[in-house]
Amino acid sequence: xxxxxxxxxxxxxxxxxxxxxxxxxxxxxxxxxxxxxxxxxxxxxxxxxxxxxxxxxxxxxxxxxxxxxxxxxxxxxxxxxxxxxxxxxxxxxxxxxxxx
Amino acid sequence: xxxxxxxxxxxxxxxxxxxxxxxxxxxxxxxxxxxxxxxxxxxxxxxxxxxxxxxxxxxxxxxxxxxxxxxxxxxxxxxxxxxxxxxxxxxxxxxxxxxxxxxxxxxxxxxxxxxxxxxxxxxxxxxxxxxxxxxxxxxxxxxxxxxxxxxxxxxxxxxxxxxxxxxxxxxxxxxxxxxxxxxxxxx
Numbered sequence: 001x002x003x004x005x006x007x008x009x010x011x012x013x014x015x016x017x018x019x020x021x022x023x024x025x026x027x028x029x030x031x032x033x034x035x036x037x038x039x040x041x042x043x044x045x046x047x048x049x050x051x052x053x054x055x056x057x058x059x060x061x062x063x064x065x066x067x068x069x070x071x072x073x074x075x076x077x078x079x080x081x082x083x084x085x086x087x088x089x090x091x092x093x094x095x096x097x098x099x100x
Numbered sequence: 101x102x103x104x105x106x107x108x109x110x111x112x113x114x115x116x117x118x119x120x121x122x123x124x125x126x127x128x129x130x131x132x133x134x135x136x137x138x139x140x141x142x143x144x145x146x147x148x149x150x151x152x153x154x155x156x157x158x159x160x161x162x163x164x165x166x167x168x169x170x171x172x173x174x175x176x177x178x179x180x181x182x183x184x185x186x187x188x189x190x191x192x193x194x195x196x197x198x199x200x201x202x203x204x205x206x207x208x209x210x211x212x213x214x215x216x217x218x219x220x221x222x223x224x225x226x227x228x229x230x231x232x233x234x235x236x237x238x239x240x241x242x243x244x245x246x247x248x249x250x251x252x253x254x255x256x257x258x259x260x261x262x263x264x265x266x267x268x269x270x271x272x273x274x275x276x277x278x279x280x281x282x283x284x285x286x287x
Binding site for chain 1: 134160256
């Protein structure tokens with residue numbers, strides 16, 4: 001286990017999440033892709049913390065990242081609920097009002 | 101040695117679990133695959149001595165996946181464990197983007213001359229984190245807290261079906277309230 005291997009694993013998870021966030025049509029599945037990407041950021045930050053500068057400040061940054069993931073999840077669910085209530089939509093292709 | 105083996109097993113689980121999210125043909129299985137990936141990353145964080153963050157990640161994600169499974173059933177209107185589905189668009193472009201980003205990140209990771217470690221971890225990293233949060237890094241806590249409260253309020257406002265403004269008008273003065281079904285004792 002080294003910094004490079006941890007970061008490579010994090011990069012692999014990030015790219016899997018990126019694929020999902022771009023390719024999926026269902027809103028909740030897109031959120032899953034975004035969460036995988038943040039999951040990778042958590043892993044990379046933990047690796048940086050341990051292998052480069054194991055000070056408490058890095059842990060605070062990790063907590064902020066987890067808080068960002070929580071906000072993304074809560075607002076995503078709320079918007080998904082609103083979309084479904086207003087227009088029975090659960091696909092991203094049905095909510096393209098802002099595209100273009 | 102044991103730590104290395106555990107790291108590689110958990111890493112493979114984390115990546116394969118993440119890939120399974122978009123490969124399996126039912127949403128319930130996708131949810132569990134994502135939970136598996138998160139638990140594996142939480143355990144790797146524990147291996148990296150991030151005791152608090154690792155445990156919080158695992159606990160939070162197990163609960164979140166439970167909520168997500170409920171959402172699947174609510175919105176998809178079907179038994180998600182039994183209904184095979186594949187709903188993707190631009191698969192080839194997404195694959196290319198993901199592969200390109202991985203190649204970019206991997207080359208950066210392998211080519212950068214990473215500095216050596218500075219300092220040593222505290223004896224009890226969780227206590228050190230608590231003291232940091234309640235001391236010099238109080239600002240981070242003070243910012244995250246109102247953001248969380250704002251998220252709760254915004255989430256309820258977005259998701260609520262009918263609020264008091266629907267019932268009593270914008271100035272909250274409408275009496276009796278405009279309810280789809282009158283209730284109470286005839287007032």
